[in-house]
Amino acid sequence: MEPKETKKTVRTFALASFLNDLGSDMIYPIWPLFVTSLGANMAILGFIDGLGDAIVSISQAASGYISDKTRKRKVFIWIGYLLGSLSRVGYALSSVWQQIIPLRILDRAGKMRGAPRDAIMADISTKENRGRNFGFLRTMDNLGAVCGILICILFSGLLGYRNLFLIAAIPSVLSALLIFFLIKEKKPPDTKIYKGLTFSDLDKNFKLFLCLSSFFALGSFSYSFLLIYAKEFGFQIAFVPVLYLVFTAVASISSLPFGKLSDRIGRKKVLMLSYILWGLTAASFIFIHSYLAIILAFVLYGLHKGAIETVQKAFVSELAPMEYRASSLGGFQMVVGLCALPASLIAGLLWDKMGIFVPFYFSLGLTILATIMLIFVNE
Numbered sequence: 001m002e003p004k005e006t007k008k009t010v011r012t013f014a015l016a017s018f019l020n021d022l023g024s025d026m027i028y029p030i031w032p033l034f035v036t037s038l039g040a041n042m043a044i045l046g047f048i049d050g051l052g053d054a055i056v057s058i059s060q061a062a063s064g065y066i067s068d069k070t071r072k073r074k075v076f077i078w079i080g081y082l083l084g085s086l087s088r089v090g091y092a093l094s095s096v097w098q099q100i101i102p103l104r105i106l107d108r109a110g111k112m113r114g115a116p117r118d119a120i121m122a123d124i125s126t127k128e129n130r131g132r133n134f135g136f137l138r139t140m141d142n143l144g145a146v147c148g149i150l151i152c153i154l155f156s157g158l159l160g161y162r163n164l165f166l167i168a169a170i171p172s173v174l175s176a177l178l179i180f181f182l183i184k185e186k187k188p189p190d191t192k193i194y195k196g197l198t199f200s201d202l203d204k205n206f207k208l209f210l211c212l213s214s215f216f217a218l219g220s221f222s223y224s225f226l227l228i229y230a231k232e233f234g235f236q237i238a239f240v241p242v243l244y245l246v247f248t249a250v251a252s253i254s255s256l257p258f259g260k261l262s263d264r265i266g267r268k269k270v271l272m273l274s275y276i277l278w279g280l281t282a283a284s285f286i287f288i289h290s291y292l293a294i295i296l297a298f299v300l301y302g303l304h305k306g307a308i309e310t311v312q313k314a315f316v317s318e319l320a321p322m323e324y325r326a327s328s329l330g331g332f333q334m335v336v337g338l339c340a341l342p343a344s345l346i347a348g349l350l351w352d353k354m355g356i357f358v359p360f361y362f363s364l365g366l367t368i369l370a371t372i373m374l375i376f377v378n379e
Helices: 003-024 028-037 042-070 074-093 097-124 130-182 204-219 224-233 237-265 267-287 291-319 322-354 358-374
Strands: none
Touching: 003 074, 003 097, 003 130, 028 042, 028 130, 028 224, 028 237, 042 074, 042 097, 042 224, 042 322, 074 097, 074 130, 097 130, 097 291, 097 322, 130 237, 130 291, 204 291, 204 322, 204 358, 224 237, 224 291, 224 322, 237 267, 237 291, 267 291, 267 358, 291 322, 322 358
16 A cells, blocks of 8 residues: 555544544543443443443454455444444433443444454554554544543533433544545455464464463453542542543553554563553552542553553554454454453452452452563564
8 A cells, every 4th residue: 555545544544533432432431420320330330341341352353354254344444433323322312221231232343343444554554663553543542532531521510411422422423434435445456265264373472462461351340440449439420530531641642652662662562561550550549548649540540551552453463364464353352352241240249249459459460460471472
């Protein structure tokens, strides 16, 4: 692909991601408050969040596999944005937490766009700029999220949950239109029939990284627990979206620098840093109990998100067989995301049955294990 066309593709994906995250994050800061207001306890909240992460994984694996088999990417991306938009309309009409479950499945199924989009990004990039391109995409993701959070903070009290959800559906429709009309998908350069990715197609290095990432995901529970922790500690409900803004803004600012850093020093070192940042976040919630410490913990969490969400995808795309990039990215997300269902459910049960700090101890132990295993992965 020509450099000019490459830039256009990256910018179109970035703008679409900006708009979609603008809509998503108009509701995410108040999501745990909304779900619990409908009668859900922490275990149910953990189940719903974990189920959503699991559906993300399955949808990305399926779309990645089919995308590689058919050599088509674009259709999964614009349909994915439309599904996210429809789910927000459904949230606005929900009156009990049970109604949220099928809508959450629809919402997260919209993440089918992830693996095909990331495969296109990997294909049009080189090893010298892949981290930068993925970092730019995450920066626009998070910038859209910051704008969405600001809208939430300013207008949620005035509009209420349901009207805000309806408005949040609009940006994702615009994202779908951008992809549909501006992304030109070229026919594959050959007529080779791909049999589809199997586990045997992956080398030991990829399998080790998949294993350690699964351990880390088992302890990396939903952000909802951090926000509920802050509310339980004494932060006013009106301030909870501000904490969400803090970590999202930090992730937005740090994504591109972390991507560029990984181009220079390697993906593995930046990933290890991201694990350490999450470990410090968990330790902060366990051992340091003050308002300032909690705010600083959300800063650390933002740095963790900025590093891992940028570099992990680039690293997987480089460890994977080139002809199976979408399948590998989707399969990786499936395995890691399926671990997210028990992760948030376990965290909710530990929280309800054993105390508010126990999920953080559990997470810290798994993070240490994953960090040690990462040492043995070769770049």
